[in-house]
Amino acid sequence: MIHGESYKPIIAEAAKMAVGEENIYERVFIFELVKDKNDPNAVAGAVGFSVREPKFYVFKAKAVLLATGGATLLFRPRSTGEAAGRTWYAIFDTGSGYYMGLKAGAMLTQFEHRFIPFRFKDGYGPVG
Numbered sequence: 001m002i003h004g005e006s007y008k009p010i011i012a013e014a015a016k017m018a019v020g021e022e023n024i025y026e027r028v029f030i031f032e033l034v035k036d037k038n039d040p041n042a043v044a045g046a047v048g049f050s051v052r053e054p055k056f057y058v059f060k061a062k063a064v065l066l067a068t069g070g071a072t073l074l075f076r077p078r079s080t081g082e083a084a085g086r087t088w089y090a091i092f093d094t095g096s097g098y099y100m101g102l103k104a105g106a107m108l109t110q111f112e113h114r115f116i117p118f119r120f121k122d123g124y125g126p127v128g
Contacts, residue, residue, distance in 0.1 A: 068097025
């Protein structure tokens with residue numbers, strides 16, 4: 001059985017094999033999306049910096065996928081102990097992707113949905 005916290009390393013390994021490690025940039029904080037000068041409704045890249053080294057990055061792309069996660073820190077439950085640190089309550093999900101998308105002109109819809117893990121005997125988590 002694969003638990004939630006095991007998915008990320010498994011998927012990361014598959015991604016590295018698919019695109020090649022030379023095409024993966026880790027620990028880069030993206031802070032701005034770059035608009036396409038020929039199409040005002042398209043994003044042509046992103047700008048960021050390394051969180052470990054004094055490096056600045058400008059990425060040019062034919063397509064951009066904004067996959068920064070949700071905003072779990074905004075609506076965090078009052079879980080304690082192990083439940084507070086599970087993958088679905090990632091500390092990185094601050095809503096910054098929503099801001100970047102909105103700033104780039106994306107239409108943001110269905111933000112009334114919120115993840116609430118089920119509680120059941122001897123456990124908790126995203127089930128059902």
